Amino acid sequence: MPPAIHPVDLLRVLRHQRLTPAIVFLTSRRACDEAIGSFEHRQLPIPPTRSSAITDVLDHMIAEYPSIADHPLIPTVQRYGVAAHHAGHLPSWKIAVEELMRQGCLDAVFATTTLAAGVDFPARTVVITQSSVRKDRDIVELTVNEIQQLAGRGGRRGKDYVGFVVVTPSPYIDLGPIANGLTNHPEPIDSQFVVSYPMVLNLLKAHSIDHIQPILEKSFAQFQLNQRTDAYETKLDDVEAQLETYGQRECADWIAQWQSFSLAKKRRSHHRRKTQHDPPEISAQLAFLTPGRAVELSKDYAIVLRQYRSRGQGAPMLTVIRSSGRIVEYPASAVTAVIDEVIDVTEARRFPWCTPQSLEHAVTTLEQFPARLRRLPIRVDPNGADNPILTETLMDEFPCPTCPSRPACQKDHPQALKLRQEEHRLTKTIHALRTELWHRFQQHIEVLQKFGYLTPACQLTSEGDWARLIRINHSLLITELIRMGAFEGISASLLAGVLASIAHDDDRPASFAGRQQALISTLGQVRKIAHSLSAYEEPPLLRLDVAAIVDRWIAEPTLPWSELIHATTMAEGDIYRLLARTLEYLSQLHGLRSTHPGLADIARDAMDLMRRDVLQELP
Amino acid sequence: MTNDTLANQLAGLSVRLLHRLAKNRVPRHFRMGKNRLIQTLLSLSPEQQADLETHLSSLLQAHPRVPQPPKHGKGDKPKHEPNVVSRPALPPQPSVPAKPAISLQALLEGIGVPPPQSFKPDDWQQEAIDRLTTNDVILSVPTGSGKTYVAIEAMRRAIKADRMVIYTSPLKALSNTKLTEFSQTFGADQVGILTGDRRDNPQAPILIMTTEILRNLLYDAASGEIDMRLDTLGLIILDESQFLADRERGVVWEETIIFCPAQARLLLLSASIGNPDEIAAWISSIRSESCHLIQHRNRSVLLRAAYLDPGGKLAPFFRTRDIARGRGFALHPETKRLFANYEEQTLSPRSKR
Numbered sequence: 001m002p003p004a005i006h007p008v009d010l011l012r013v014l015r016h017q018r019l020t021p022a023i024v025f026l027t028s029r030r031a032c033d034e035a036i037g038s039f040e041h042r043q044l045p046i047p048p049t050r051s052s053a054i055t056d057v058l059d060h061m062i063a064e065y066p067s068i069a070d071h072p073l074i075p076t077v078q079r080y081g082v083a084a085h086h087a088g089h090l091p092s093w094k095i096a097v098e099e100l101m102r103q104g105c106l107d108a109v110f111a112t113t114t115l116a117a118g119v120d121f122p123a124r125t126v127v128i129t130q131s132s133v134r135k136d137r138d139i140v141e142l143t144v145n146e147i148q149q150l151a152g153r154g155g156r157r158g159k160d161y162v163g164f165v166v167v168t169p170s171p172y173i174d175l176g177p178i179a180n181g182l183t184n185h186p187e188p189i190d191s192q193f194v195v196s197y198p199m200v201l202n203l204l205k206a207h208s209i210d211h212i213q214p215i216l217e218k219s220f221a222q223f224q225l226n227q228r229t230d231a232y233e234t235k236l237d238d239v240e241a242q243l244e245t246y247g248q249r250e251c252a253d254w255i256a257q258w259q260s261f262s263l264a265k266k267r268r269s270h271h272r273r274k275t276q277h278d279p280p281e282i283s284a285q286l287a288f289l290t291p292g293r294a295v296e297l298s299k300d301y302a303i304v305l306r307q308y309r310s311r312g313q314g315a316p317m318l319t320v321i322r323s324s325g326r327i328v329e330y331p332a333s334a335v336t337a338v339i340d341e342v343i344d345v346t347e348a349r350r351f352p353w354c355t356p357q358s359l360e361h362a363v364t365t366l367e368q369f370p371a372r373l374r375r376l377p378i379r380v381d382p383n384g385a386d387n388p389i390l391t392e393t394l395m396d397e398f399p400c401p402t403c404p405s406r407p408a409c410q411k412d413h414p415q416a417l418k419l420r421q422e423e424h425r426l427t428k429t430i431h432a433l434r435t436e437l438w439h440r441f442q443q444h445i446e447v448l449q450k451f452g453y454l455t456p457a458c459q460l461t462s463e464g465d466w467a468r469l470i471r472i473n474h475s476l477l478i479t480e481l482i483r484m485g486a487f488e489g490i491s492a493s494l495l496a497g498v499l500a501s502i503a504h505d506d507d508r509p510a511s512f513a514g515r516q517q518a519l520i521s522t523l524g525q526v527r528k529i530a531h532s533l534s535a536y537e538e539p540p541l542l543r544l545d546v547a548a549i550v551d552r553w554i555a556e557p558t559l560p561w562s563e564l565i566h567a568t569t570m571a572e573g574d575i576y577r578l579l580a581r582t583l584e585y586l587s588q589l590h591g592l593r594s595t596h597p598g599l600a601d602i603a604r605d606a607m608d609l610m611r612r613d614v615l616q617e618l619p
Numbered sequence: 620m621t622n623d624t625l626a627n628q629l630a631g632l633s634v635r636l637l638h639r640l641a642k643n644r645v646p647r648h649f650r651m652g653k654n655r656l657i658q659t660l661l662s663l664s665p666e667q668q669a670d671l672e673t674h675l676s677s678l679l680q681a682h683p684r685v686p687q688p689p690k691h692g693k694g695d696k697p698k699h700e701p702n703v704v705s706r707p708a709l710p711p712q713p714s715v716p717a718k719p720a721i722s723l724q725a726l727l728e729g730i731g732v733p734p735p736q737s738f739k740p741d742d743w744q745q746e747a748i749d750r751l752t753t754n755d756v757i758l759s760v761p762t763g764s765g766k767t768y769v770a771i772e773a774m775r776r777a778i779k780a781d782r783m784v785i786y787t788s789p790l791k792a793l794s795n796t797k798l799t800e801f802s803q804t805f806g807a808d809q810v811g812i813l814t815g816d817r818r819d820n821p822q823a824p825i826l827i828m829t830t831e832i833l834r835n836l837l838y839d840a841a842s843g844e845i846d847m848r849l850d851t852l853g854l855i856i857l858d859e860s861q862f863l864a865d866r867e868r869g870v871v872w873e874e875t876i877i878f879c880p881a882q883a884r885l886l887l888l889s890a891s892i893g894n895p896d897e898i899a900a901w902i903s904s905i906r907s908e909s910c911h912l913i914q915h916r917n918r919s920v921l922l923r924a925a926y927l928d929p930g931g932k933l934a935p936f937f938r939t940r941d942i943a944r945g946r947g948f949a950l951h952p953e954t955k956r957l958f959a960n961y962e963e964q965t966l967s968p969r970s971k972r
Contacts, residue, residue, distance in 0.1 A: 127927075148762075169928075175926075185944070186891045189864035
C-alpha cells in the first residue's frame, strides 16, 4: 500500500527541509514503481546541472553494464532525481542506483523493506511508512532489529552532521512499534541449526560416526541448548538437595517402595471396596462391633447381632437388638458409644442372625443393664489406620507394615513423590536437550541408509561419495533423479528447466506464454518422484512457468533479454535471480564430472548457453 | 444540548462508560484513549448525537456522577500525556510535563555537511584491529559506524603477513559491491571473487564469496580434497553475521564458524543484536583462542526522528531531540495529535465507503 502522502509532496517537504537525499522504504515493489511513476504527472524537476550530472554517471555505468542502457526508468531518474531500488530490478540497475546515490545525484530512492539488508548505501534521511511487513502470507510486525536496520541507513558518515528518520503514515502503520524499534535494545538472536542430507554425508566423509557427536556439540544450537540445560540442572540440583533432607530410610529406595506398597494397598482394598471411604472414627469402631457387643445408641443400649455392608453404598451397617426386643438395622455411624461389655451370642446364618437362645439371653442382659455403663475408649488414628486384615496380607510382600521408618515414610511420601517425579521430568528434559541434535542427525542417517547412500556402518557408499557434492536445497530429490537416470540424454535446456523449477521457491504469481510438451511430461515425472520423497524432504514447488522461461532462454541462444522479459509477467530481477540460481545448481551437477561425465557435460553446455547478455555482466 | 455542555458531560464520565457510549457508534473505539473518544463522539453526525444524548442521560441516571479530583500523579509519565486539543470545549487537562517537548526548529537544527576531516580511527576500531592479531573478534556496532574500516585494515595486515583473506557476505549483490570497493583499495589483481559457477582471479590474496561457498570449501578441505590454500588462510571475515539467525540459511554461518581452520582468525561483522556476548562466549568455547567482543550502540552520525503528516506538516517524533536508547519513549504531543487525526480520518466510516 502506498503511503498516505503523495510521493511528490513527500519529496517536496523533504527538499524544503533540506532532508534529501532520502531512502523511502515502502511496502511493495509496486508501491515503489508507482511512486516513481507518479512523478511524471506532478512536475517537480531538478535543475539541469543535476540532470547532466546524473547523465554522466549513468553513461559511465552503461559503459560497464550495457543492460541498463534501455532501462525504462532512466528518463524519470534524469528529470526528477528519484529512483526505485528493489528485488524486481536487475542487479546492474541496482548497482547504478547505488552509485548515483553515492555520488549524491539523487534526491530519493524508493526501496522495499524486505531488502533492507541489500540496501548498502546511506542517505541523510530514511523514510519509514510501515510498522509491519508481509512475510509468507502473514502480516508481521517489524522487529527491533529490522527497524534499526532500516533506520541505520540514515546519516552518512563524513557527509552529515545529523541523520533523520521520518515516519509517515500508511495503512500499515502503528507508531508504537516504530518508536519502540527506534529506542529499544535489539532482540537476541537464536540459532537456526538444521540437519540436512548434504551435511550428514559431508561430515561422515571426513569423520567417523564416533566423532560426529562432538562436532554437533560445537554448534551454536547446542551452546544455546546447553544454556537451557544449565538452568534445568540448577533446578535439578535443587530438587535433589530437597530429596536429600529426607535422609536414610530402612530401604534403599523408600519412595518407590512406599509407592508400590501404597499402590498394592489400594489395589487390595479395591476388592473390598467397602472399607475404602469409611471415616477414621467409624473404621476404628468397626473392629469392636462384633456380634455380642453392647453399644449405646442415641436413646438406649443395644446389642450387636451382625455387622454387614449395605448393598448400594457399601456403608457399614449393624443389626442390633434393642432393649424393647426389636431387631433393628442401623448404620454404624448411629452408634454413639461402644460399651465395654460383650455377651455370648451364637451366630446364625439368617434372621435373626443368632440362635433364639442367644436372642433371649441378649434381651435379658439388656433389661438388666444399669443406667450407666463403662464406655470403651477408642483410639482414632488421624492418618487412618490400616485395615488390620489388609496389613496382614501385605506383610508377606512388603516390609513396610512392620518397618521402623513407616510413620516417617507415610508422612513424607506425598511431598517426596512430587519431588521424585520432578527429578525424573528434569532428567528427561536435560537428556532430550543434550541429544536433540544427535537424534536429528541419526534420523537423517537412517534415511540415507535406506536410500543406499550410507552403509549400515555409516560409511559413504559409492553413491554417497558423489551425492555429498550436491549441497543445495532438495539435494535428496536431485540425487535420486540422477540415480534413476532421469537426466540421461536430456537436452541442456530441459535439464536447466527442471533444475530451475526445483530451485525456484517463490510462489509470487507469474505467467509465461509458450510451454513445451517435453517439459510438461518431464516435470510430471519429477513431481511424482518428489511426492514419493515427501516423507524425507519437503517437495519443491516445481513450477512449470519458471521451467519454461529457463528452457526458452537456453533453447534459443539468440533470444535477447528484453524479449524474454516481455514473454512473462515476472519482474526482470526475479528472472535474473532464477537464472543465477539455476546456474548454481547446474554447476553442482558439473561438479560430478568424475562420476557422471555425461551429465556434467550437459550441465556445462547449459551453463555456457545460459551465460550471455545480462548474465555475463556480473560475476 | 450544546456541544460544550455535551463535551463537559462526557469529560466527567469514566473511560469505561465512554467506551460503552462509543460501542456501535465509533469503529475501533477500544483502541482510543479518553480524549480521543470524547473528540470522536463529539464529531458524530447530528442524528447520531441526538441518540447519543439520550443514551448518555440514561447512563448518567444509572451511574450518578461522582466528581473526581484531578489526578496529578499521571503527569510524571509523559507517555500518558493528554493530547493538546484545539477544541476549547474540553476542560483543561492537568499535566506536569517533565520537560517541554522539543520544537521542530530545534529538531532540524544543524543539518548540513561537515567540513572534510582527516580520518582518525575510533578507539574501538583500533582495538578491534589489534585484537585480531591474536584473537577472534565480533564487532556488533550500529550500521554505518565504520565496520568496513576495520575489515580493510585487518586485511591489509593479513596480506602484509603473507596470509590469505576470505571475505563472505550473505548476498551476491553485496559481494559485487565489496569487489568494487576492495578492488579500489587494494588493486584489482589483489581481489578475487568466487561464486557458485564462476571464479574470477581465484589466486588473489583476498577472496570474496558468499558464505555458502566458503562452507563448501571447508567441507572439501575436511574431506581431503583441497583445491584451496587453506593452510595459508589467515583471516575470515563474515559480514552481516546476524544472518546466523536466518531461518533457512543461518545453519551455514554456524557450520562455517565450526569448521573454520584453527590458524585463521575470525572477524564477525554484525549489526546491533541483542546477545553478541552469547555468540562470543560460544565462539570462545569452540575455538583455541578466546573471542573478543566489541560492541557499542553509539552511532557515528546522530540520528533524530520526525513525523510527517500526510498533509505535509512535519513534527518531531519524540519529545526529546535525540533518540534515547533503552529508556522507553515519549512521543511528541504534536505527533500524537497528527497521528490521531490521521487515524480518525482513515478509520471513519465515511472514508471506508
